Amino acid sequence: MRPLLILLTFLAAVVANPAAAGKKAGVTMPDTTVVANKQLTLNGMGLREATFLKVDVYVAGLYVENVSSNASKLVNANEVKMLVLRFVRDVDRGDITDAWSTGFKNNATVKLATIKPLIDRLNAWMPAFKKGDTLAFSYVPGEGVAVDINGTRKGMLKGDDFARSLFSIWLGPNPPGSALKRGLLGNHPPEV
Numbered sequence: 001m002r003p004l005l006i007l008l009t010f011l012a013a014v015v016a017n018p019a020a021a022g023k024k025a026g027v028t029m030p031d032t033t034v035v036a037n038k039q040l041t042l043n044g045m046g047l048r049e050a051t052f053l054k055v056d057v058y059v060a061g062l063y064v065e066n067v068s069s070n071a072s073k074l075v076n077a078n079e080v081k082m083l084v085l086r087f088v089r090d091v092d093r094g095d096i097t098d099a100w101s102t103g104f105k106n107n108a109t110v111k112l113a114t115i116k117p118l119i120d121r122l123n124a125w126m127p128a129f130k131k132g133d134t135l136a137f138s139y140v141p142g143e144g145v146a147v148d149i150n151g152t153r154k155g156m157l158k159g160d161d162f163a164r165s166l167f168s169i170w171l172g173p174n175p176p177g178s179a180l181k182r183g184l185l186g187n188h189p190p191e192v
Contacts, residue, residue, distance in 0.1 A: 038079075069185045096126045
């Protein structure tokens with residue numbers, strides 16, 4: 001009976017405390033996920049704060065095939081990657097679409113006019129977000145960026161230029177916040 005009790009106690013501890021995961025501002029994200037049959041690793045997590053009052057808006061987690069602290073390498077990697085946003089407060093639809101438009105304007109890797117139809121389509125898919133909602137952008141080379149809201153696929157935005165510009169919103173020269181970008185870049189050894 002004693003070995004069974006020890007086994008049950010161990011199993012309860014494993015279920016209650018799954019493998020280490022990233023945690024930020026009360027949001028926990030798993031260390032790994034699978035997209036397009038590729039195992040992705042959590043590169044880092046960052047908190048988006050808005051206004052001078054530093055109001056928490058969402059926690060972002062970046063999943064990649066090969067972890068890196070080099071933003072340019074991550075943006076330009078022709079590999080599967082995913083950015084997950086978990087909202088920690090309610091956000092109006094207009095605030096979201098304004099944020100995307102500003103993010104693309106400040107960080108697009110190509111002329112904005114070339115990807116504007118895709119930005120418009122992305123904005124058309126955006127709802128108002130409630131605390132606890134999730135928005136995920138999953139990039140698969142040759143296919144495009146899948147947009148999922150609370151686990152429901154809104155559609156696919158094709159084009160590598162669009163994908164690089166999208167991920168540059170958070171990893172480019174003018175992200176929504178420098179601490180957010182640093183968080184997404186994780187705490188990895190320097191690139192050689």
